Amino acid sequence: MKYFKSLVRPYLVWSFIVVLVPLFMIFLYAVTNSGNSLINIQFTLNNFGKFVEPVYLEVFINSIRLGLITVAICLVLGYSMAYIIARQKEKVQNFLILLVTIPMWINMLIRIYAWKSILEPLGLMHTDFAVMVGQICEFLPFMIIPIHTSLSKMDKSFVEAAYDLGANPVQTFFKVTFKLSIPGVLNGVIMVFLLSISTFMIPQILGGGQYMLIGNLIEKQFIEVGDWNFGSAVSLLLALIILFSIRWMKKIDKGEN
Amino acid sequence: MNALIELKNITKTFDDQQILKGINLKIYENEFLTLLGPSGCGKTTTLRIIAGFDESDGGELLFDGIEISKQPPYKREVNTVFQKYALFPHLNVFDNIAFGLNIKKTEKSVVKQEVEKMLKLVGLSGFEKRDVTSLSGGQQQRVAIARALINKPKVLLLDEPLGALDAKLRKEMQFELKKIQKEVGITFIYVTHDQEEALSMSDTVVVMNDGYIQQIGTPTDVYNEPENRFVAQFIGESNIIEGTMIRDCLVAFDDFEFECVDKGFKENEEIEVVLRPEDIDIVAADKAKLTGTVTSIVFKGVHYEIMVQSKYRQYMIHTTDYHEVGLEVGLAFGPEDIHVMWKMV
Numbered sequence: 001m002k003y004f005k006s007l008v009r010p011y012l013v014w015s016f017i018v019v020l021v022p023l024f025m026i027f028l029y030a031v032t033n034s035g036n037s038l039i040n041i042q043f044t045l046n047n048f049g050k051f052v053e054p055v056y057l058e059v060f061i062n063s064i065r066l067g068l069i070t071v072a073i074c075l076v077l078g079y080s081m082a083y084i085i086a087r088q089k090e091k092v093q094n095f096l097i098l099l100v101t102i103p104m105w106i107n108m109l110i111r112i113y114a115w116k117s118i119l120e121p122l123g124l125m126h127t128d129f130a131v132m133v134g135q136i137c138e139f140l141p142f143m144i145i146p147i148h149t150s151l152s153k154m155d156k157s158f159v160e161a162a163y164d165l166g167a168n169p170v171q172t173f174f175k176v177t178f179k180l181s182i183p184g185v186l187n188g189v190i191m192v193f194l195l196s197i198s199t200f201m202i203p204q205i206l207g208g209g210q211y212m213l214i215g216n217l218i219e220k221q222f223i224e225v226g227d228w229n230f231g232s233a234v235s236l237l238l239a240l241i242i243l244f245s246i247r248w249m250k251k252i253d254k255g256e257n
Numbered sequence: 258m259n260a261l262i263e264l265k266n267i268t269k270t271f272d273d274q275q276i277l278k279g280i281n282l283k284i285y286e287n288e289f290l291t292l293l294g295p296s297g298c299g300k301t302t303t304l305r306i307i308a309g310f311d312e313s314d315g316g317e318l319l320f321d322g323i324e325i326s327k328q329p330p331y332k333r334e335v336n337t338v339f340q341k342y343a344l345f346p347h348l349n350v351f352d353n354i355a356f357g358l359n360i361k362k363t364e365k366s367v368v369k370q371e372v373e374k375m376l377k378l379v380g381l382s383g384f385e386k387r388d389v390t391s392l393s394g395g396q397q398q399r400v401a402i403a404r405a406l407i408n409k410p411k412v413l414l415l416d417e418p419l420g421a422l423d424a425k426l427r428k429e430m431q432f433e434l435k436k437i438q439k440e441v442g443i444t445f446i447y448v449t450h451d452q453e454e455a456l457s458m459s460d461t462v463v464v465m466n467d468g469y470i471q472q473i474g475t476p477t478d479v480y481n482e483p484e485n486r487f488v489a490q491f492i493g494e495s496n497i498i499e500g501t502m503i504r505d506c507l508v509a510f511d512d513f514e515f516e517c518v519d520k521g522f523k524e525n526e527e528i529e530v531v532l533r534p535e536d537i538d539i540v541a542a543d544k545a546k547l548t549g550t551v552t553s554i555v556f557k558g559v560h561y562e563i564m565v566q567s568k569y570r571q572y573m574i575h576t577t578d579y580h581e582v583g584l585e586v587g588l589a590f591g592p593e594d595i596h597v598m599w600k601m602v
Contacts, residue, residue: 155341157341158343160310160330161337162345163310163329164310164335164336164337165360165404165408166357166361168329179345182347
């Protein structure tokens with residue numbers, strides 16, 4: 001065992017270099033002024049202060065609103081699909097899950113451009129609807145798969161027990177099946193929310209340049225504006241939002257059980 | 258007396274395999290009826306058809322005289338105790354037991370009262386707030402029984418409910434189940450492959466094999482008067498001997514004629530005779546018609562299991578007396594110890 005334990009070291013070194021160091025750099029950029037040199041560092045909280053400016057606040061609110069709507073629609077669609085898939089025979093289930101995952105083998109950019117060529121002739125480009133459609137199609141599999149996993153693992157005798165105790169199919173679904181699939185639902189919700197709140201490709205291409213979400217804001221700060229300090233601060237804040245939403249979800253999960 | 262549940266020629270096929278080949282059965286009020294048989298004999302399928310989880314392919318299922326084959330399980334007046342209990346893991350003991358009443362929108366105070374009554378019945382008072390996953394197998398079992406009984410079903414279905422418990426707990430629960438059945442006074446339909454369980458708890462035992470009912474009778478009936486070789490072998494240990502029925506009350510096997518109490522067979526009909534190992538006495542060789550040599554003796558706790566080789570076969574005898582290997586002995590039994598049964602075709 002001791003021998004095997006030492007095998008983890010290269011990974012630790014690697015993750016230190018590619019995860020911790022960049023994270024530290026982002027943190028450092030976020031709390032300093034621009035134009036610092038290595039010897040002369042000026043700490044400041046001004047970068048965070050910028051958020052309260054209405055322009056940026058709106059970006060945040062928009063992103064979270066869009067994220068929540070995407071999650072809600074994905075949840076309804078994804079749950080129904082996962083539920084239907086989970087009721088099939090095992091062979092059919094495997095095939096359907098394969099169908100769900102196949103689009104993910106294709107590069108995301110190509111899929112987005114495919115949507116562009118569908119939406120453009122319909123005159124629907126650069127609308128909320130276009131961004132929504134793009135997001136939902138991108139992220140739906142991340143909702144279906146965890147829910148399907150928890151539904152297909154569920155012992156059928158729970159449903160039979162509910163029927164046996166007088167619950168009709170609708171009551172059985174809400175009182176037993178759904179409740180027991182909540183861990184899968186939470187995983188799906190977290191994943192879709194994370195993906196949609198941090199995306200920048202979909203709003204940029206399908207929403208047009210004027211569509212500004214957190215992801216786009218970060219990208220702009222680094223690539224166009226060149227304000228790495230503010231960009232880092234936004235990234236840090238996004239990471240915090242994500243971290244807290246996961247913790248909050250986990251808490252709900254524990255409360256349910 | 259009218260049957261509470263009646264199965265008429267029920268058949269069921271799964272994946273080209275016929276599991277039930279025509280089940281006819283009447284189940285009465287307050288009866289403790291056990292479906293007994295080896296795995297794959299169709300006993301669980303029969304239970305699931307009564308519960309409504311599976312639909313029969315053919316035949317009739319009458320409940321109180323009304324055909325209910327097409328009725329969904331949530332409309333039937335039966336409740337089930339599942340093999341692995343199937344307690345809802347997201348609910349505590351109280352909410353599990355209250356599930357059925359809550360579905361019926363029963364008033365909160367009544368629910369509380371009823372749950373407490375049920376917990377008392379199954380001996381789990383004070384467990385209301387406990388997490389069901391933290392309970393032992395025996396306790397989960399009791400919760401499952403309470404959850405079913407609180408709905409005041411006319412029939413309680415139990416699918417090998419003691420299968421997952423250890424031997425000692427099983428004995429306790431057997432006793433407890435019988436007590437609960439007497440207390441609530443409803444019909445229990447119990448599925449098991451354990452013959453001892455079936456014999457010690459039931460009013461009626463239904464022995465099943467290969468999709469058919471082999472015998473229906475009281476525990477003493479099926480033990481003492483098995484109708485065929487399968488029943489005799491499945492329930493208890495037995496010596497099965499092929500023989501001929503000379504006439505009423507006279508049977509011949511192993512070169513001798515013996516008086517018996519069985520009637521109603523044709524003259525000179527080929528039959529099979531069951532001799533239970535505990536019904537045979539070992540006597541001096543000159544005191545009995547059948548003789549043989551002791552070939553082995555094994556101590557089984559309460560009794561010895563002795564094998565005696567006679568001219569045609571080996572007899573198994575259970576006795577508390579010790580007989581040395583190699584000893585020439587006689588095998589004695591009375592007319593009432595001989596059980597004649599139909600030969601299986």
